[in-house]
Amino acid sequence: MDWQRGLRRQFGREQDFGLENLTSEPFFSEFRVSNPVSKSSYRVVIRGLGPGGNFCSCPDYATSELDTCKHIEFTLGRLEKKRGASAAFVRGYQPAFSELYLRNDGKRRVHFRAGTDCPPALREAAAGLFDAEHNGMLPDERFGELERFMTIASKSGHEMRAYDDALDFVAGRRDADRRAAKLAQLFPRGAADRKLQALLKAPLYPYQAEGALFAVRIGRALIGDDMGLGKTIQAIAAAEILARNFGVSKVLVICPTSLKYQWQSEITRFSGRQGENAARVINGGRPRRQKDYALDDFCKITNYEKIQPDLDLIAAWAPELVIVDEAQRVKNWNTIAARALKRIDSSYAIVLTGTPLENKLEELVSIVQFVDQHRLGPTWKLLHEHQVKDEAGRVTGYTGLEKIGQTLAPVMIRRRKSEVLRQLPNRTDQNLLVPMTEMQMRYHQENADEVAKIVQRWRKTKFLSDKDQRRLMIALQNMRMSCNSTYLLDQETDHGVKADELAALFDELFAEPEAKAVVFSQWMRTHDIVIRRLEARGLGYVSFHGGLPSEKRPALVERFRDDPTCRVFLSTDAGSTGLNLQHASTLVNMDLPWNPAILEQRIARIHRMGQKRPVQVINFVAKGTIEEGMLSVLAFKRSLSAGILDGGSGEVSLGGSRLNRFMKDVENVTGRIGVGEAVAPAEEVRNIVTTNDAGSLEDISAEVNAAAGTPAVVPVDGSDPWQALAHIGAQFIGALAAANDPNAPAHPWIERDPVSGTQSLKMPLPPPETARQIANALSALADGLRGKIA
Structure with a gap:
């Protein structure tokens, strides 16, 4: 000292x-x-x-x-x-x-x-x-x-x-005493009080009600429960108690950019508050944010990066409660965002983090300082008492951590899954909305435009050619692929949020030594970008897909089951049936399958007989995209049989009433695409090339052509060149008919000069092998005709 x-x-x-x-x-x-x-x-x-x-x-x-x-x-x-x-x-x-x-x-x-x-x-x-x-x-x-x-x-x-x-110290003590007395009056049975169950639109488990009451009673609290125990709903419940009984009317939520829409959705879902004023996501440039902060909202949701530039706007709005989510995501608390966070003044604060704090002492100091700057005492003293150093002065560990736990007890509540196991449901499902990057949105919009053209054509004619059907399938597929990362489409860049969100989720989940997770994606290229994050963190994994020989598959399952260092089982839908993976209790869907039966098959890998722990299912859904539309129109998933978009035949022929139902569902899904915030990618990976996913629907060349808007000849069985020739001939006749009919919808092969009005035909060639077989067949036919004439 x-x-x-x-x-x-x-x-x-x-x-x-x-x-x-x-x-x-x-x-x-x-x-x-x-x-x-x-x-x-x-x-x-x-x-x-x-x-x-x-x-x-x-x-x-x-x-x-x-x-x-x-x-x-x-x-x-x-x-x-x-x-x-x-x-x-x-x-x-x-x-x-x-x-x-x-x-x-x-x-x-x-x-x-x-x-x-x-x-x-x-x-x-x-x-x-x-x-x-x-x-x-x-x-x-x-x-x-x-x-x-x-x-x-x-x-x-x-x-x-x-x-x-x-005076501030005295007032704080008085307020805490009065708040505790009022809570005892409002909820005489504490966490078991029935009034708490009527507080939200969803029931609270006893430990969640206890957490909400703890946060309100303390005023400025840290909820450090294990991942999957519902820290968000506890914070929302605490906010409602404060709003209804203690005059709180302005709540500021600070979270990672990727979680802003998730907070908006869950506040609306659980609190029952309706309208944009219930929970407003702060987006856009400074003028728009300034306008949004001037509005009379119950809750505003912003991200860490916007705290510093918006400190004056936040101070003018004067929130009474500040909720800080995923506090461990700010790894270095000596940052601009961290210092700005500590400058936000509010009567109440709730910090949420699922990462075990006893292993990250330096980060813990600053997190707790936002809750109570005096709780842990000065940093120099804390580190001096608890750091273990070697002869060179390097920190090799910590000691006396139980004393820190005792010091934190008045402001922190932390429950492990093992402590509340009997209260948990057998299975919980969570749709986690994540934003898209600008590059992702560009790919997504290009293909959405293609879908819109085909839908417009169908509206006029109530008919789609085989070629249009295929183009529609490819465009829809590309829209879904863009939601994971641009890498799935160009194999060079890696613009996307999902893989980084998954990595952050693993940082929290794998703090528990025995935790394991199963991750599903339809595409092997998603595995590639996930594997890069896993290897950067030193996490063991296995990758299971349809290209694996059957004799090698049991060894992968055994390794995942028996090797404590193997934490993640990556799988395509080749692993959605027949595997027993119940030694994991967390399942993540990087992308949702169109067919709900396949989704349930995935989940059944861990949610099955022999599972002794509650199962958590997390679905990553890209905000403002076709994926969000899929959630809104479940009929679309029901209308697609297995094989259309989930690894089946590349040739799909839709006709009659089935085509009508399908196209209406396409309209519904694409019409419900919302508005999301494009974010800058957390990292950019260049010049990475891998082979195509063996289980994908189309050959990658066709995918790239479709993404670029180039019409392609629908491939057919190359063993019959006459069938291919007839198919091309039919398409050629259709193009000529469209050229001669001014009322016909625009044909992708027909180009019109905007000045002279002259039309020209731009006909794409079939795949090389098909073209060679057609040429050989026509040559043989010509030779035969010449022989007869001679």
């Missing part, structure tokens, strides 16, 4: 701060110390030379427990150079007025200092309340008597100065 004070003394007296005396007293006065570099200023109160009694409004003084800081030491250094300083400090501080102030020498406590003019009655009341042997300290057990003492002081006519930090 002495060396820490020495550092501040040396540093403070070397500074070139500005100093302004705010009273007429030359030494024992209040000063303003200003920093010309940072443009900040702090109020400094000097009551003596040594530690104790002096005060500074800076954060370091509030949390260091040293009773000094560089601003106090700077001020003392200046005062000691003034004439009469030695005599003044020897004489000591003897004001006529009395003071109520706060000291923090390991624990914050209220102190009383009597002035020279303090009347006998007030001195007597103070003697019965404050401990004279400890510099007039107010014992904790006597805190309830402070209000009566302050009433006596106000009626005495004597000047008693109560400083802001002391």
Whole structure:
């Protein structure tokens, strides 16, 4: 402690701060110390030379427990150079007025200092309340008597100065006591009270009700439950209790960009609040955000990156409750976003993080500082007491962590799955909405435009050629693939959010040593981008797909089951049947299959007999895309048989009433595509080339052609060149018919000169092998005809 004070003394007296005396007293006065570099200023109160009694409004003084800081030491250094300083400090501080102030020498406590003019009655009341042997300290057990003492002081006519930090501390204690009393009155049975079950549109499990009440009772709390235990619904329940009973009308949610729409959806779903004013996602440029913050909303949802530039807007809106989700996602809390977060002022705060905190001491310090900056004490002291270092001074571990847990208990609630196992359902499903990057949206929109053209053609004619059907299937497929990553379409870039969200989920899930997860995607290229994240984190995995020889498949299942370092089972739908993977309890669908039966087959790999733990199913859904439309129109999935888009035949012929139903469902799904926020990719991977997914629907060349909008000849069975020729001939006749009919819909092979109006035919060639077989057949036919003529 002495060396820490020495550092501040040396540093403070070397500074070139500005100093302004705010009273007429030359030494024992209040000063303003200003920093010309940072443009900040702090109020400094000097009551003596040594530690104790002096005060500074800076954060370091509030949390260091040293009773000094560089601003106090700077001020003392200046005062000691003034004439009469030695005599003044020897004489000591003897004001006529009395003071109520706060000291923090390991624990914050209220102190009383009597002035020279303090009347006998007030001195007597103070003697019965404050401990004279400890510099007039107010014992904790006597805190309830402070209000009566302050009433006596106000009626005495004597000047008693109560400083802001002391008054804030007293007010906080009073509010907490009153809040606890009101909660006991509102919910006399605590977490078991039926009123809590009627609070939201979904029932709360007992531990969730307990967490919500804990957060409200404490006022500023940290909920550190294991992943999958419903921290979000606990925070929403706490917000509703505060809104309905404690006057809270403005809630700010701060979360990663990828979770903003998820929060909006769940607030609407659970709270029952309707309309955009219930939960508004803050998006767009500064003018739009400024307009959004000026609106009268119950909840606003923003991301970490927007805190610093929007601090003035947040302060003007003045949220009463701040919810910070996925706090562990800010790995370095000495960042602009982290510092900005700590500058947000609110009466209530709830921090959510599922990462075990005892293994990340440095990150824990700053997370807890937002909840209660005094809870863990100064960082220097905490690390000194709990870090284990080698001879070279490198940190090799931590010790005495149980003491930290005891210190955190008043502000943190943490439950493990094993503790609440009996309360959990057998299976929970969560649709996790994630944003798209700009590049993803570009691919998605190109194919959406192609779908729109085909739908428009169908509206006019109620007929689609085989070629249009195939183009439609490819465009729909490409839209879905773009939702995972651009890598699935171009094999070079990796713009996408899903894989990074999965990696963040694993960071939380695998903090539990025995946790394992199964990840499904229809496309092997999704495996590629996931594998890169797994290998970067040193996580073991197996990749299961249709191209694996059957004799090698059991070994992969056995490794996943028996190898503790193998945490992830990656699978295409080749693994959706016949596998027993119940040693995992988390299943992630990177993309939803069109067929609901296949979805249930996937889930049945872990949600089956022998599963001893609750199962969590997480579906990644790209916001504002075809995937979100699929969720809205379940009939679309029912109308598609297995094989159309899930790895079946590349040739699909739809006709009659089935085509009508299908096209109506296409309209419904694409018509429900919403508006999502495009985000910058977390990382960009270039020049990566792999082979095509053996289980994909189309050959990649056809996919690229369709994505680029180039019409392709529908391939047919190459063993019959006459069938191929007849097929091409039919398409050629259709193009000629369209060219001669001004009322016919635009044909992709027909091009019209915008000036002359002249039409030309641009006919794509069939695949090389098909073209060769057709040429050979026609050549043989010509030879035969020449022979007959001769």
